[in-house]
Amino acid sequence: xxxxxxxxxxxxxxxxxxxxxxxxxxxxxxxxxxxxxxxxxxxxxxxxxxxxxxxxxxxxxxxxxxxxxxxxxxxxxxxxxxx
Numbered sequence: 001x002x003x004x005x006x007x008x009x010x011x012x013x014x015x016x017x018x019x020x021x022x023x024x025x026x027x028x029x030x031x032x033x034x035x036x037x038x039x040x041x042x043x044x045x046x047x048x049x050x051x052x053x054x055x056x057x058x059x060x061x062x063x064x065x066x067x068x069x070x071x072x073x074x075x076x077x078x079x080x081x082x083x
Contacts, residue, residue: 019043019045020038020041020042020043021037021038021041022035022036022037022038022045023035023036023037023038023044023045023046023047023075024036024045024046024047025046025047025048025072025075025076026046026047026048026049028048028049028051028052028053028072029052029053036075036076038075038079039075039079042071042075044071047068047071047072047075047076048068048072049068049069049072049076050065050068050069050072051069058070
């Protein structure tokens with residue numbers, strides 16, 4: 001019984017740590033989903049670029065889309081190599 005509780009706690013701990021350090025982004029040109037390791041812990045897991053491949057400026061987006069684009073730029077473009 002103690003072994004099952006230990007395994008359960010260990011599994012929950014791994015899931016919480018992976019939630020903070022593993023991310024998934026949608027490629028802004030081709031649309032495929034890719035997994036990556038985040039450079040700092042953040043609760044957000046799924047990242048996408050509202051701008052995509054267009055010439056839309058950050059100031060022309062809504063507040064929500066600006067936040068998404070800033071996070072995408074920080075976590076994916078600056079710290080990852082998109083293939």
